[in-house]
Amino acid sequence: DIQMSQSPSSLSASIGDRVNITCRASQDVSIYLNWYQQQRGTAPKLLIYSTSIVQSGAPSRFRGSTSGTEFTLTISSLQPEDFATYYCQQSYNVPPTFGPGTTVDI
Amino acid sequence: QVQLQESGPGLVRPSETLSLTCTVSGGSIFSYYWSWIRQPPGKGLEWLGYVFSSGSAKYNPSLKSRVTISLDTSKNQFSLRLSSVTAADTAVYYCARGGYSDYAVPNWFDPWGQGTLVTVSS
Numbered sequence A: 001d002i003q004m005s006q007s008p009s010s011l012s013a014s015i016g017d018r019v020n021i022t023c024r025a026s027q028d029v030s031i032y033l034n035w036y037q038q039q040r041g042t043a044p045k046l047l048i049y050s051t052s053i054v055q056s057g058a059p060s061r062f063r064g065s066t067s068g069t070e071f072t073l074t075i076s077s078l079q080p081e082d083f084a085t086y087y088c089q090q091s092y093n094v095p096p097t098f099g100p101g102t103t104v105d106i
Numbered sequence B: 001q002v003q004l005q006e007s008g009p010g011l012v013r014p015s016e017t018l019s020l021t022c023t024v025s026g027g028s029i030f031s032y033y034w035s036w037i038r039q040p041p042g043k044g045l046e047w048l049g050y051v052f053s054s055g056s057a058k059y060n061p062s063l064k065s066r067v068t069i070s071l072d073t074s075k076n077q078f079s080l081r082l083s084s085v086t087a088a089d090t091a092v093y094y095c096a097r098g099g100y101s102d103y104a105v106p107n108w109f110d111p112w113g114q115g116t117l118v119t120v121s122s
Helices: none
Strands: A004-007 A010-012 A019-025 A031-037 A047-050 A062-067 A070-075 A085-090 A102-105 B005-007 B016-024 B034-041 B048-054 B057-059 B067-072 B077-082 B091-100 B109-112 B117-120
Touching: A004 A085, A019 A085, A019 B067, A031 A062, A031 B117, A047 A062, A047 B109, A070 A085, A070 A102, A070 B117, B005 B109, B016 B091, B016 B117, B034 B067, B034 B077, B034 B109, B048 B067, B057 B067, B077 B091
Parallel strands: A010 A102
Antiparallel strands: A004 A019, A019 A070, A031 A047, A031 A085, A062 A070, A085 A102, B005 B016, B016 B077, B034 B048, B034 B091, B048 B057, B067 B077, B091 B109, B091 B117
16 A cells, blocks of 8 residues: 655644645655545545646645655645645555645644 | 435444445436545544446455445445444545546545444444
8 A cells, every 4th residue: 555644744823824734655656646625523625636736616725736756735825714634645546545634723 | 516425324333234325416426436435533534445337346455355335326326335343443434426547546536425423332
């Protein structure tokens, strides 16, 4: 299985801050990396797929990028509804695997 | 807009079989990987498996032979069976639509059902 790691595991930020969350895979996953947002008590929602494509309906302040084996989710200006846990997930091979999550709180 | 809804018992006894159904509404069931994903309380996400619209299925090897996922196209439903459950199988179980790819790996998961908590306890 491909192991996914995320950093940091949690962070505190303020409204309007720029936030970066990093994800790494234990082996090459090409561009097949997705990001999900999970607000407390609700199901995860797809934010970004294939590294950098913003899912329809997701705000444009969310951006995905990659630099070699490292993938980054950037929130350009944190909004109140963005306080949540974010998961990366590889869709390169079976089984699809998720990172442990990064919790963004105030 | 596609919506998914899980249903099934919220309590299962140890060593018995967990059975859940996901009903798909508002869209076609064809050409997607219909998946089950679970999340133990306070923990991360684990993909259990999928059934493709052709009826073929693929499972997470970590569950060995305990999991079966099937599809009923006439009812727009797919189902999960997990046998020989233990307390470690206590989790919120989500059904989700997996995006089609040429490589038999779901491209993404969207949308998800709201999830249903299944507790394994005597």
